[in-house]
Amino acid sequence: MPTVRVDDLRTLGEAIFRAAGATPENAAGVTASLVGANLAGHDSHGVLRIPSCIEEIKQGGLKPAATPTVTHETPATAVVDGGATFGQLGARLTATLAAEKAKALGLGAATAFGCAHTGRIGEWAETGTQEGFITFAAAAGEHGPFQTVPFGGRERALGTNPFAWAIPHASGAPPILLDYATSAVARGKLLVARDAGKAVPEGWIIDRDGQPTTDVGDFFAGGALLPFAGHKGYAMSVIVEMLAAGLSGGQRTPPGEHDSCLFVACFAPSAFGPADDFAASVERIANRLAEQPPAVGFEMVLLPGEPETHSRREREHDGVPLADATWDAIMRVARELDVTHPAIA
């Protein structure tokens, strides 16, 4: 398992995307998000997606030099057409617009349609925290393919529909971050289990007959993911799809085209009272939790987002460990595009 320095990942990724037709801005934008996902420890949304992005560019579905555009705007809201380019670019524009609106009014929200995969949802909640805003983000596809059953159902009818909340932490410390799928688990973890030949825990998946199973092969043979926490995760999944795909007007994207949708809302603490008071509340709550005695089997109580922060600190310093198959696939794509880079010399 190679460990690749962050700078090398970034410059290599940018070079690959440029060689595939991306503008320098687009190449830098998507690579920053992919490497950022690896830094946060969310490898399933990181550079392992480079080869599939390149494949989509080759097939014409993903437009590497396109630019997302704003199709609708009010003082408080905006709608972005992702332009079928890298989804992270439409997502970044959406998150930035939500924050800009909130700077003026205290609240702001924006939504996007027609994006390729928008990447790590937590990134679009973190974006608003850089301006000091509490931020919510939700992502869903308009047309599927679906992977998750509704609670009480037996067939795939929902995406993994992830959402995130981020709350700015005083003095520039990393934000409090909630970031997860509304399925029991992200699809990437099923791939990992399959490659490792391991059973998955009960409550993750059902087989094609709707029966609970721990054999991950049953998922790939026509089974489905369960929502997390039964009816609770199911309800949130429905809300996420209605917010992201519904508000953005995602249905205007024809089936077969990139149809990822995003919703981002920012709330400025200063619109409710002195920003310092809010910062003090966040500190007080965070400290109360961090001081809790751990349960058996735990070293300490972590705040939401601390795992991402620890991963980021470690990988910024030590580099990003990549599975052999991931690194091989990236090197293969680089060679095909005649990209030379010291890391693959």
Add this chain to the structure above:
Amino acid sequence: MPTVRVDDLRTLGEAIFRAAGATPENAAGVTASLVGANLAGHDSHGVLRIPSCIEEIKQGGLKPAATPTVTHETPATAVVDGGATFGQLGARLTATLAAEKAKALGLGAATAFGCAHTGRIGEWAETGTQEGFITFAAAAGEHGPFQTVPFGGRERALGTNPFAWAIPHASGAPPILLDYATSAVARGKLLVARDAGKAVPEGWIIDRDGQPTTDVGDFFAGGALLPFAGHKGYAMSVIVEMLAAGLSGGQRTPPGEHDSCLFVACFAPSAFGPADDFAASVERIANRLAEQPPAVGFEMVLLPGEPETHSRREREHDGVPLADATWDAIMRVARELDVTHPAIA
């Protein structure tokens, strides 16, 4: 188990609160919310709380004739002081203000501090849907008493911190509604299990030593609730407290006084595009889910909020079934306050 007609519950509740010193408006406002919780099937937030409200009024903590006030306002936001009267009144004002702001700007948010128990959180998300707005609501106390452990912790350090999302349904049908606590289960269900002498499922509670248990007595002997879905419910609990108690400046309420806090945000679909397009998306998603084949053990796939709708339809027609102990306690309070009413003749 008596079944009481909705009109009787309403007029009796109002009479009791008026006899205890509530203004007619306050009595009507709190009773509407309590009976509304029973109608929705959330009995733990319904009229069973009448006796404890009256007790709090007697002890001076709950001010039955006070009025919530607006302490801070911007074009997009507002902050409400609950005034230590019935929490549902401050909550209703907060939800109404959030919707009023959204009428003007497309987005609106309001928050409240200094409330007594704010009741069924779903009601404050449903309020905004009456204006056609997607609405989020979250409630938390500032000072505890806490009942839930953080993920990886062993001592009570969080409330049950519930939240809700409601999405307006086309043509006046009841909204899509998510409404649940971030603890594994509401405290009321533990009371029910205790009274029934039943064990609770694994994953609900731990004992005072931090060990998993199914003996509900262990909770009342110094144990604690677990968050729902492990780190996922824990993260949402932290977000809820920071939104509700943090943004409202809940820390200004001295310990020992009513300290419930609320956060409500409204999003107008028409701020993002034609409202009809959004309504069509909601219908399309809802129909896709309702048409799903059910899993074994289920009759059909329900939409979030359908259980509440079914309960409402049944109880509006048949009346509200109340546990003997609940009805006895209400009649006792009525007699003590010299309230006469046909239902308790």
